[in-house]
Amino acid sequence: xxxxxxxxxxxxxxxxxxxxxxxxxxxxxxxxxxxxxxxxxxxxxxxxxxxxxxxxxxxxxxxxxxxxxxxxxxxxxxxxxxxxxxxxxxxxxxxxxxxxxxxxxxxxxxxxxxxxxxxxxxxxxxxxxxxxxxxxxxxxxxxxxxxxxxxxxxxxxxxxxxxxxxxxxxxxxxxxxxxxxxxxxxxxxxxxxxxxxxxxxxxxxxxxxxxxxxxxxxxxxxxxxxxx
Numbered sequence: 258x259x260x261x262x263x264x265x266x267x268x269x270x271x272x273x274x275x276x277x278x279x280x281x282x283x284x285x286x287x288x289x290x291x292x293x294x295x296x297x298x299x300x301x302x303x304x305x306x307x308x309x310x311x312x313x314x315x316x317x318x319x320x321x322x323x324x325x326x327x328x329x330x331x332x333x334x335x336x337x338x339x340x341x342x343x344x345x346x347x348x349x350x351x352x353x354x355x356x357x358x359x360x361x362x363x364x365x366x367x368x369x370x371x372x373x374x375x376x377x378x379x380x381x382x383x384x385x386x387x388x389x390x391x392x393x394x395x396x397x398x399x400x401x402x403x404x405x406x407x408x409x410x411x412x413x414x415x416x417x418x419x420x421x422x423x424x425x426x427x428x429x430x431x432x433x434x435x436x437x438x439x440x441x442x443x444x445x446x447x448x449x450x451x452x453x454x455x456x457x458x459x460x461x462x463x464x465x466x467x468x469x470x471x472x473x474x475x476x477x478x479x480x481x482x483x484x485x
Contacts, residue, residue, distance in 0.1 A: 276464040310451040318447040319469040328361035333457030340448040343483035358384035382410035393440035425472040448480030
């Protein structure tokens, strides 16, 4: 038997609301504006302008994130950043971090290839990639990005659910009830969460997180702390 001093008892893992449905408590604007993010009828509404992010007040390492979202414009663009920095480099509009892509379905038709063909639908929803210096190994490579293996997203005005599991540099993404994408060996494994404003109106509602036990994460694998 193990000695009593070696025994540990973990607290029950519980869901915590990151959006209370009333205001922006728990979130900090990074480089958008007061008009970018508003709350109405229990929804978090992002106008899409200016392009930028707001971040969580605290950093997260290992966790499960549940988020429900819907685009309100055809071809809309947005996303979530995990393990992100809480500031944006000079000359850029988006931070270093692990991006979980949210593109409305018509994006592929509005932004066609040079030869006139639509972009592959797998680019639209659930693409995962390291942005602005964060690196990963993709499960389903599209260059350095990882594309979704199945299109499960719904279009303009319809609610979608992402469940994002982030553990020790590994990210797995479920879209509307099925895991369809992943990356591993992320160069950063602890940082802020960001919600992205990228040119089009998008709504969020249920945003919850369940924190999991920490791993062996070095200072080099941790985003810088923002003291504000």
